[in-house]
Amino acid sequence: MNNQHQSLLDALNACIAACEWCATACLQEQDVKMMVSCISLDRDCADICALTARLVARGSVHGQHLLRECAEVCKACGDECAKHSHMQHCQECADACRRCEEACRAAI
Template identity: 65%
Template sequence: MPAPTSRTRRDNRAVLDALSRCVAACELCADACLDEEDPKMMVPCIRLDRDCADICRLTAAFIARGSDHAPHVLKECIEICQKCHDECAKHKHEHCQQCAAACQACVEACKAYAA
């Protein structure tokens, strides 16, 4: 497989940026959920945050190196980001709302990249 050209890197920038922002938002949300009054109630959110951050990291790595497996990982990333968005959107905490927004932006960027 040929090395990525500068055009390919430029085309990847939007999705890589969205994935990076999603990782940061999910990590922040998971940590902030632990400080909520009833962290036990936040367990589904924390678990999805962690899964989402991990799949976004992996997806970014696959895309950045031009892996032939990136499309498969990208599909899973879209699914998990959507689930994380849906869970975080249920909560009124600012960190959850910010995470939901980052996940939605990531879903949109990943779908655009996949198209």
């Protein structure tokens, strides 16, 4: 596997972990209803990153098609998490989403 693919897979896997942690932490916040959009995007982002990572790892041509959608979902999730920057889990998730978005766009 070349370095570009490995960097992309690293970014995708870091984003999955950050989104899963963020969603779990959001569920423990006082006002969970305020976090519904964040939780939903965290889950969507983790799922699209996981699927993209699997397809890229196996060299599927369909992985290439998913990169654009993955970048869009990562951007949306990062934007939502950035709204809650006073929460460490959201800030770290926003950062991971931004890095993943950039890696996906670079691989398109």
